[in-house]
Amino acid sequence: MRTRILRIDADKPQKEKIAQAATAIRKGKVVVFPTETVYGIGANALDARACREIFRVKGREGDNPLIVHVSDMEMACGIGRIDGRNRKILARVWPAPLTVVVKSTGKVPRSVTGGLDTIAIRMPDNKVALELIGKAGVPIAAPSANPSKMPSSTAFRHALRYFKGKVDVIIGSKDSRLGLESTVLDLRTFAILRPGVFTKRDIETAFGRKARVDAVTKGEKGVTKAISPGTKYRHYAPSTPLFMYTGRKSALTGILSGIRTRYAFIGTDEACSMLPIGKGRKIQLGRRRDMGDIARNLFDALIRVDSIGADFAVVESFSDSGIGLAIMNRLRKASSHSGFSDAKGLLILLKRYGIGAHEDNKVQSSH
Ligand code: AMP
Ligand code: MG
DSSP: OOOOOEEEEEOOOOOHHHHHHHHHHHTTTEEEEOSSOOOEEEETTTOHHHHHHHHHHTTOOTOOOOOOEEHHHHHHHHHEEHHHHHHHHHHHEEEEEEEEEEEEOOSOTTTTTTOOOOEEEEEOOHHHHHHHHHHHTTTTOOOOOOTTOOOOSSHHHHHHHHHHHTTEEEOOSSSOOSOOOOEEEEETTTEEEEEESSSSSHHHHHSSSOBBBOOOOOOOTTOOOTSSSSGGGSHHHHHEEEEEOOOOOOGGGHTTOOOOOOEEEEEEEEHHHOOOTTEEEEEEEOTTTOOOHHHHHHHHHHHHHHGTTTTTTEOOOOOTTTTHHHHHHHHHHHTTTOOOHHHHHHHHHHHHHOSGGGGGGGOOOOO
């Protein structure tokens, strides 16, 4: 398939290019476009056939519902039952990296919402996205622009690499400002189904009520609740086996200095500066105190790690508070819940994954 590439200015979107992309949407085509969270792969949400193509191109399971993007409150209320109080609050909060799950009005086909009678709706805080939806005049169903299970695209170059030749249109614009997918909030139970940069505290401030955080929110192992089907799948994972280090920061140098195979380390600038070079390659995420930077750089790091040709990668862990909850949710899944806190733990993982000549890895004991 020939993919049309449209480069669109993030601050002053060119009207004629927006019109071309909007026409493609109206004709039932698939369009990759930027949002403030990650790039999305979108189609007319009212067109079941067009949306089926999203599932096909991504290789996404049919029970994993798509988030539907709107450009105004009227469009949102046409597809989801949002009560008066929440309508007022959302009118203030949106556009924002916050998706809400409500009862569907039935206007969006069931196949788009994974067979559920609920629908996830969001108004993205990105001019190109808002103008595209507005001009198309229909809600746009758009999951993250990545083949299923792989890290999401946060830049035009990622989207190109994944989908050139596979979709009708790719819009190239600025890198995503936030870098992690939206927070998903179930407005019926007030549970956070997926954490994002819009934090628990942001939700509680905006809605004036306590939000629920549980194992689903954290992305913990074995969570298969049908309440948010997407949360049960392995996700965000590079091809390189990724292990999360949960031990003391100061002990990591000792643990990794015995490794004889090629590895990569993904972590904060502070952790990277402490580590020996040796067989390792470092990918810096930003300074530890700027969690927004770490969130923004995370998927790019997970995509880059596969170009290093390492046998495995180690990623630093973070606290589950604020944006850290969203970062850890992605990392738990990206690492398939394979974590270690000492040398013995790492050796067990290397053996389990059959990595390198693990007998050669004279990993030092950490005590
Ligand atoms: P993505 O589109 O790739 O950002 O993933 C969408 C996320 O939103 C997945 O985790 C879905 O399970 C979740 N989601 C979408 N629609 C619903 C819904 N109706 N109910 C619960 N979760 C939803
Ligand atoms: Mg996704």
